[in-house]
Amino acid sequence: MALDWTTALSFLIDGLMLGFVFGVAAMGLTLIWGVMDVINLAHGPLIALAMFGVYLIMNFLGLSNPYPALLLTTLLALPVGMGIYYLAVHRVIDAPHLSSLLATYSVNMMLMGVMNAVFGGAPRNIDFSLGSITLFGDIVVPTARLVAALAAVLIAAALYFFLYRTRVGRYIRAVTDNRDAAELVGVPSTTILALSFGLGVLLAAFAGGLIATIFPFTIFDGGRYELKSFVIGVLGGLGNPIGSLFGGLILGVIEGLVPMFLETSWTPVIEFGLFVFILLVRPTGLFGGKS
Amino acid sequence: MKRGKGTLWLGLALLLVLALALAACGGKAETGQQTEGNEVVLTIGYTESQTGKYNVSSSRQVKGLQLWVKQINEAGGIELSDGTVIKFKTVSYDDESSKDRVQELYTRLATEDNADFLISPYSSGLTAAAAVIAEQYGKVMITTGAASDSIYKKGYTQVFQIYTPASRYLTGAVDILQKADPELKKIAFVYEDSKFATSVVTAAKDYAESKGYEVVLFEGYAPDTTDFGPFINKIVGSGAEAILGGGHFQDGSTFARQLHEEGVPVKFVALLVAPPEPDFAELGDAAVGIVGPSQWEPQAQYTPEAAQKLGIEWFGPTSKEFVDAYVAEYGEEPSYHSAGGYAAGLILEKAIRAADSTDPAKVKEALDAMDVLIFFGRIKFETAPEAHGLQIGHEMVYVQWQKDDQGNLKKEVVWPEAGATAELLYPKP
Numbered sequence: 001m002a003l004d005w006t007t008a009l010s011f012l013i014d015g016l017m018l019g020f021v022f023g024v025a026a027m028g029l030t031l032i033w034g035v036m037d038v039i040n041l042a043h044g045p046l047i048a049l050a051m052f053g054v055y056l057i058m059n060f061l062g063l064s065n066p067y068p069a070l071l072l073t074t075l076l077a078l079p080v081g082m083g084i085y086y087l088a089v090h091r092v093i094d095a096p097h098l099s100s101l102l103a104t105y106s107v108n109m110m111l112m113g114v115m116n117a118v119f120g121g122a123p124r125n126i127d128f129s130l131g132s133i134t135l136f137g138d139i140v141v142p143t144a145r146l147v148a149a150l151a152a153v154l155i156a157a158a159l160y161f162f163l164y165r166t167r168v169g170r171y172i173r174a175v176t177d178n179r180d181a182a183e184l185v186g187v188p189s190t191t192i193l194a195l196s197f198g199l200g201v202l203l204a205a206f207a208g209g210l211i212a213t214i215f216p217f218t219i220f221d222g223g224r225y226e227l228k229s230f231v232i233g234v235l236g237g238l239g240n241p242i243g244s245l246f247g248g249l250i251l252g253v254i255e256g257l258v259p260m261f262l263e264t265s266w267t268p269v270i271e272f273g274l275f276v277f278i279l280l281v282r283p284t285g286l287f288g289g290k291s
Numbered sequence: 292m293k294r295g296k297g298t299l300w301l302g303l304a305l306l307l308v309l310a311l312a313l314a315a316c317g318g319k320a321e322t323g324q325q326t327e328g329n330e331v332v333l334t335i336g337y338t339e340s341q342t343g344k345y346n347v348s349s350s351r352q353v354k355g356l357q358l359w360v361k362q363i364n365e366a367g368g369i370e371l372s373d374g375t376v377i378k379f380k381t382v383s384y385d386d387e388s389s390k391d392r393v394q395e396l397y398t399r400l401a402t403e404d405n406a407d408f409l410i411s412p413y414s415s416g417l418t419a420a421a422a423v424i425a426e427q428y429g430k431v432m433i434t435t436g437a438a439s440d441s442i443y444k445k446g447y448t449q450v451f452q453i454y455t456p457a458s459r460y461l462t463g464a465v466d467i468l469q470k471a472d473p474e475l476k477k478i479a480f481v482y483e484d485s486k487f488a489t490s491v492v493t494a495a496k497d498y499a500e501s502k503g504y505e506v507v508l509f510e511g512y513a514p515d516t517t518d519f520g521p522f523i524n525k526i527v528g529s530g531a532e533a534i535l536g537g538g539h540f541q542d543g544s545t546f547a548r549q550l551h552e553e554g555v556p557v558k559f560v561a562l563l564v565a566p567p568e569p570d571f572a573e574l575g576d577a578a579v580g581i582v583g584p585s586q587w588e589p590q591a592q593y594t595p596e597a598a599q600k601l602g603i604e605w606f607g608p609t610s611k612e613f614v615d616a617y618v619a620e621y622g623e624e625p626s627y628h629s630a631g632g633y634a635a636g637l638i639l640e641k642a643i644r645a646a647d648s649t650d651p652a653k654v655k656e657a658l659d660a661m662d663v664l665i666f667f668g669r670i671k672f673e674t675a676p677e678a679h680g681l682q683i684g685h686e687m688v689y690v691q692w693q694k695d696d697q698g699n700l701k702k703e704v705v706w707p708e709a710g711a712t713a714e715l716l717y718p719k720p
Contacts, residue, residue: 004528007524007527007528010524010527011520011521011524014520014521014524015520018518018520116342120341120342120346121340121341121342121343121344121346121387121388122346122347123344123347123540123541125544125545125548125573127573127575129552129575131552132552132553132554140553140554142549142552142553144552215517215518215545216517216541216544216545216548217517218344218541220343221515221517224515255521256521259521259522259524259525260521260524260525263510263511264510264512264513264521264522265484265511265512265513267521
């Protein structure tokens with residue numbers, strides 16, 4: 001097939017735009033890992049739940065546009081996340097890793113069970129289209145993807161601002177660095193941990209909602225984005241939420257460029273090959289992060 | 292060491308004997324028949340994909356089958372010449388769209404539930420898994436929603452296919468294209484990496500190449516693909532003028548939607564499975580112009596008169612009677628999956644009537660000898676051992692989504708021309 005520049009650029013732009021969105025999903029996972037050393041195995045179902053949240057709110061309120069529903073879902077995700085922290089994670093926060101893994105995995109199983117019972121496995125689609133725009137003369141880009149990429153960058157910037165320019169953000173970083181020391185100087189560590197978990201879930205939900213505006217989904221789709229989040233987390237540095245955005249971009253470039261040269265089914269092979277390779281040579285991830 | 296080995300062999304031998312003994316017990320095939328006076332209730336076993344990716348198509352198929360069960364029982368069952376009245380009950384489970392579950396559940400249907408006859412699950416992959424079990428336990432299985440040819444080329448003797456096989460699924464689309472635009476030469480095949488879609492496009496590709504077409508892209512996508520961006524970029528890069536492929540409902544409708552969103556400049560798109568589904572209309576403008584092969588459409592011209600012309604027997608309700616009954620029961624239009632489910636029951640009924648017996652061996656003989664026209668089309672099975680049970684009578688029809696004068700989406704039959712309800716919209720908008 002002709003490998004002209006237009007085609008190459010189309011592949012690359014497609015990959016980059018999705019990369020930003022996947023990056024936000026991964027930010028949610030790495031934020032939680034960074035702050036409290038908990039791998040949130042309920043990450044995938046929470047992403048799927050947010051997809052259904054957008055879908056249901058949009059249909060319930062009779063909206064023609066999914067973005068207000070996306071905002072509402074994102075805001076709801078914060079208390080949901082904090083609730084999960086208090087119910088399932090707080091008691092095992094100082095126990096060995098296996099306990100918190102099992103705790104979040106149980107939340108995963110419960111969410112999947114409930115969603116399967118309530119929604120069933122049928123695919124859903126948000127009936128909405130922004131059409132497409134043409135860039136650089138002849139590269140057609142679906143507008144919804146462009147909006148999703150921009151929204152992803154915005155929320156990443158907002159997270160950065162929150163973590164580095166606000167008092168609560170400083171508390172979160174203090175708890176991340178040394179929880180005992182933070183408590184000694186009066187940081188309410190339990191509240192901060194719950195808030196961080198809530199923020200992680202909020203980011204996952206935001207990404208899930210954005211994906212729902214682009215692709216159709218089922219309750220089972222969370223798993224695939226959870227896997228991507230792990231790969232991105234390692235690429236961007238475990239525990240380094242802002243690095244995740246760059247990890248997402250790297251993943252996006254791989255997903256965009258591999259199909260140009262190989263059959264598309266090779267993409268996961270290369271992604272996970274890279275994942276294992278980076279774990280071997282830099283166990284803390286490409287961009288450092290916390291060891 | 293030596294002694295240990297001896298014990299091992301002894302243990303193995305014992306296990307073998309035990310297994311044989313168990314198999315012998317199981318061999319005294321119990322049946323699910325319940326007899327009361329002269330009334331016999333036969334058990335029909337099947338699985339439904341209540342969850343997982345085949346959910347939509349599978350539930351329609353089951354609705355069709357259940358309608359037949361309800362109608363036959365309400366009509367007083369089948370009366371045999373010896374005065375026995377046969378009624379039916381069904382046993383079913385959720386197979387979660389998973390092959391492993393299918394094998395587990397069909398074994399259960401055959402052994403614990405003692406099903407007298409089996410109906411296949413939906414999809415070729417699941418049916419292939421179920422067929423092994425049906426053959427193993429010697430149960431007659433009518434397959435519907437399973438078009439792959441390979442299932443019937445494994446030497447099975449108990450499995451009978453209602454659908455037109457995959458090898459004849461998209462060849463008609465090539466014929467349509469040739470008629471509509473003799474100038475067009477470049478075709479891209481983009482298809483789901485599944486048993487069914489792969490066998491369809493492989494056959495269609497050979498056919499297209501034999502007609503002088505240049506296949507510029509031939510690539511499969513994973514069944515759970517939601518992002519067709521890479522494939523669309525490849526299609527555009529390859530300079531293809533027509534796209535053939537698809538797989539099942541979810542991926543097909545997503546593919547059509549993204550083709551539309553990205554404004555891919557092709558003149559003709561034919562996709563498997565998704566376009567004939569009524570839900571495909573939810574795509575709105577993205578559906579317009581998409582062509583799809585269908586096993587059956589309500590408008591299809593299968594009538595008692597047509598049977599007379601062919602010199603074969605007519606059996607069962609007309610298309611209109613079936614559609615009316617289905618709408619009255621479920622409040623929605625039937626798709627071809629629904630019709631296939633109903634047809635599976637109807638063919639079983641026809642075979643029992645023809646055999647005048649519930650003996651599986653006699654019913655199998657009746658199926659082998661069958662050549663009948665029903666609302667679903669002609670049904671005749673291959674009897675040669677190398678492809679026993681393959682459907683050889685049934686033909687596909689092709690539909691296309693078009694807009695009527697009020698701008699409403701309408702599904703029209705565009706091929707074969709004899710049964711067409713509208714002209715082909717070409718090139719696709």
